[in-house]
Amino acid sequence: MEPAVSLAVCALLFLLWVRVKGLEFVLIHQRWVFVCLFLLPLSLIFDIYYYVRAWVVFKLSSAPRQHEQRVRDIQKQVREWKEQGSKTFMCTGRPGWLTVSLRVGKYKKTHKNIMINLMDILEVDTKKQIVRVEPLVTMGQVTALLTSIGWTLPVLPELDDLTVGGLIMGTGIESSSHKYGLFQHICTAYELVLADGSFVRCTPSENSDLFYAVPWSCGTLGFLVAAEIRIIPAKKYVKLCFEPVRGMEAICDKFTRESQRSENHFVEGLLYSLDEAVIMTGVMTDEMEPGKDIIPFGNNPVFRYLFGWMVPPKISLLKLTQGETLRKLYEQHHVVQDMLVPMKCLSRALHTFHNDIHVYPIWLCPFILPSQPGLVHPKGDEAELYVDIGAYGEPRVKHFEARSCMRQLEKFVRSVHGFQMLYADCYMDREEFWEMFDGSLYHRLRKQLGCQDAFPEVYDKICKAARH
Numbered sequence: 342m343e344p345a346v347s348l349a350v351c352a353l354l355f356l357l358w359v360r361v362k363g364l365e366f367v368l369i370h371q372r373w374v375f376v377c378l379f380l381l382p383l384s385l386i387f388d389i390y391y392y393v394r395a396w397v398v399f400k401l402s403s404a405p406r407q408h409e410q411r412v413r414d415i416q417k418q419v420r421e422w423k424e425q426g427s428k429t430f431m432c433t434g435r436p437g438w439l440t441v442s443l444r445v446g447k448y449k450k451t452h453k454n455i456m457i458n459l460m461d462i463l464e465v466d467t468k469k470q471i472v473r474v475e476p477l478v479t480m481g482q483v484t485a486l487l488t489s490i491g492w493t494l495p496v497l498p499e500l501d502d503l504t505v506g507g508l509i510m511g512t513g514i515e516s517s518s519h520k521y522g523l524f525q526h527i528c529t530a531y532e533l534v535l536a537d538g539s540f541v542r543c544t545p546s547e548n549s550d551l552f553y554a555v556p557w558s559c560g561t562l563g564f565l566v567a568a569e570i571r572i573i574p575a576k577k578y579v580k581l582c583f584e585p586v587r588g589m590e591a592i593c594d595k596f597t598r599e600s601q602r603s604e605n606h607f608v609e610g611l612l613y614s615l616d617e618a619v620i621m622t623g624v625m626t627d628e629m630e631p632g633k634d635i636i637p638f639g640n641n642p643v644f645r646y647l648f649g650w651m652v653p654p655k656i657s658l659l660k661l662t663q664g665e666t667l668r669k670l671y672e673q674h675h676v677v678q679d680m681l682v683p684m685k686c687l688s689r690a691l692h693t694f695h696n697d698i699h700v701y702p703i704w705l706c707p708f709i710l711p712s713q714p715g716l717v718h719p720k721g722d723e724a725e726l727y728v729d730i731g732a733y734g735e736p737r738v739k740h741f742e743a744r745s746c747m748r749q750l751e752k753f754v755r756s757v758h759g760f761q762m763l764y765a766d767c768y769m770d771r772e773e774f775w776e777m778f779d780g781s782l783y784h785r786l787r788k789q790l791g792c793q794d795a796f797p798e799v800y801d802k803i804c805k806a807a808r809h
Contacts, residue, residue: 388501392485404461408475411459412532412540412566418455419538419564429453430797431536433560435477448802459566462486471529472572476506476565493575495521506565509556511764512717514679514729516607516623518708519600525556526711527571533563536795540566553714554786557778559763559803561796562786576625579607584620592618593688600684600707600726610705615695618705676700676743677733678766680750681708682759683719684726693753694730697746699738704731716778716799720758727759744768744805751777767804774800 422431434454459475462482466472472487472494480494481501487493498513507513509531513524521527530544531552541563543552555562586592592612599608599622607623676698682690684707694703706729710719719725738746748768754761755777761767769777787793 388481391479391482404475405463408459408461408463408567412534415455415457415534415564415566416538416540419534419536422453422455423538427794431455431564431795432797433457433564448797452797455564457564457566463567465490465492465572467492467572470572471569473567473569474505475567476504476509478505479503480508487572488575491575492572495527495571495573496524498524505568505570506560509565509568510558510560512557512762514706514708516609516621516706518706518729519608519726520603520606520709522709522711523556523717528556528568529571530569531555531565532567533565535563536791550714550782550786551790554716554782557716557763557799558783559799561799561802562783562790562792563796576627578626578629579623580626581607581621581623584622586618586620587616589615589688589691592616592620593691595620596687596705596707596728597684597726600728608707612691612703612705613701615691675734676736676747678747678750679729679731679762679764680754680759681710681717681727681729681762682754682757684728686757686759687728687730690728690730690753690757690759693750694732697738697750697753698732698736698741700732700734700736704733705729706731714782716780716783717760718779729762763799763803769804771800771804774804 419431430448430452432448432452432454434449434456436449457476460477462472462474462478464471464473465486467490472483472492474483479501480498480503483494483505484497484501496513496515496517498508498515503513508524509528530542532540532542533551533555534540541548541551543549543555545552551562555565584595586595592610596608596610596618599605599620602608602622604624605622606625608621610618610620612618680690680694687705691703694700708727708729709724710717710727711724712719712722719727736746743766747766751761751767751769751773753759755773760777761769767774783799787796787798
C-alpha cells in the first residue's frame with residue numbers, strides 16, 4: 342500500500358502546484374514534468390492498445406471483410422457532400438493533432454470532414470513480395486507483423502507513428518533510400534476514392550498519371566483507401582560501422598562514395614560542424630559478433646531506468662498539449678526542417694545551413710531519385726543521387742527570425758533544384774512553391790478529376806503564406 346499512497350500524495354501535490362501556477366505555466370516552463378508523469382505512460386498505453394488491436398484483427402482476418410464496407414462508407418460520404426451542394430472543400434476527418442507533422446491544420450475546422458476509419462493490414466503475399474495495407478496503418482504495426490514472419494519494408498521510416506497514408510501523400514525516407522528511393526518508390530499500387538465518389542486503382546501501368554501524381558499531393562487528388570508496398574526478406578541484425586571524418590571535402594567525398602556502394606544496405610551521417618562528421622554504414626546479417634559491450638542505459642542513468650522503456654512520447658500527444666503560446670515559441674525559436682538537394686551540391690548546402698540557421702547536429706540521408714513524372718523528380722532525364730539534410734533544434738545564428746531565415750534557405754534549395762519536405766513550416770509564396778515543385782501533371786489531373794471544387798490545392802493546405 343505504501344507505494345500507492347506515495348504516488349497518490351505526489352499526484353495530489355502536483356495537481357495543487359498546477360492549480361497555483363496555472364496549467365499554461367507548467368506546460369511551458371516545466372514541460373518535462375508533464376511529459377514524464379503523464380505523456381510517457383499515456384503513450385505506452387496507446388501503443389499497447391493499438392498493437393493488441395492490430396494483432397487480433399490480423400489473426401482473425403477480419404480486416405479484408407470489413408475493408409470493402411468501409412470504402413463504401415467513404416464513397417457514401419463523398420456523394421452526400423455532392424448532393425448537399427459541394428459548399429466547402431473536403432478533407433479527412435482525422436484530428437490534426439494526431440499527425441506527426443508539427444503543423445496543426447486549421448482547415449479541419451472549415452472543410453467537410455470525411456471520416457476514414459482505415460487502420461488495418463489487409464494482406465501479406467510473400468510470393469509476390471507485397472503487403473496491402475490501409476492508409477492509417479503505422480510503421481509500428483507493419484514492423485511488428487512483418488518482422489515476426491521474416492520480412493520488412495525496403496524503406497522503413499523509424500518513427501512508429503508514421504502512417505502509410507502520410508508517407509505516400511507526403512513523403513518518407515530512411516537510411517536504405519540510397520538503394521530504394523523514397524517511400525513512394527517502394528509502392529506498387531494505390532486505391533483511391535475520387536472527388537465524385539468513384540473508386541479507382543492505379544499502378545505504373547494502369548491509370549499511371551494518377552499513380553505518379555499522388556505522392557506529395559497531401560490528399561488533394563482523392564482519398565487514399567489502400568496501398569500495395571514491396572517487402573523484402575529481413576535478417577536478425579544490422580552490423581553498423583561508425584567512421585569519424587574531418588574536413589568538409591573529405592566528409593562530402595566519403596559520404597558520396599558510401600552512398601554509391603550497393604553493398605551498403607544502410608547509409609547515413611551526422612554532421613557536428615563544418616569540419617566534423619560521423620558516417621554510418623550498415624549491412625543486414627543473421628550473425629552477431631560475440632563479446633560486444635552493450636550499455637543498457639545512456640545519458641542520465643536515473644531517467645533511463647525509470648522512463649527509458651517508455652520513450653519516446655507520442656508526437657501527437659505533445660501537439661495536443663502544447664497550447665498556442667508554446668507552439669509560437671517553437672515556431673520562432675526551434676527549427677524542424679528536411680531539405681532534399683542533389684548530392685553534388687552537398688558542400689554548398691551545408692555551408693548555407695551553417696550560415697542561415699546554424700543548427701547541429703545535422704542528419705544526412707542519401708536517396709536515389711528516379712526520373713519519373715510527378716511533383717518531385719530530378720532536373721534531367723536520368724535518376725540522380727540526392728541527400729536529405731535534416732536540421733532539428735534551436736538555431737544558434739545571431740538574430741534568428743524564422744520567416745526571413747527560412748525563406749533564405751528555401752531560396753537556396755530552389756536554386757539547386759531541391760525540394761522541401763511538406764510536413765514542416767513552408768514560407769514560400771505560390772509562385773516560388775511551383776518553381777520548386779513540378780505542378781504540370783498535378784494541375785492537369787486536378788482539372789480532369791474535378792478536384793478544383795473538392796479539395797484545396799496542395800499549396801493552400803501547407804504553406805504559411807496561404808494559411809495566414
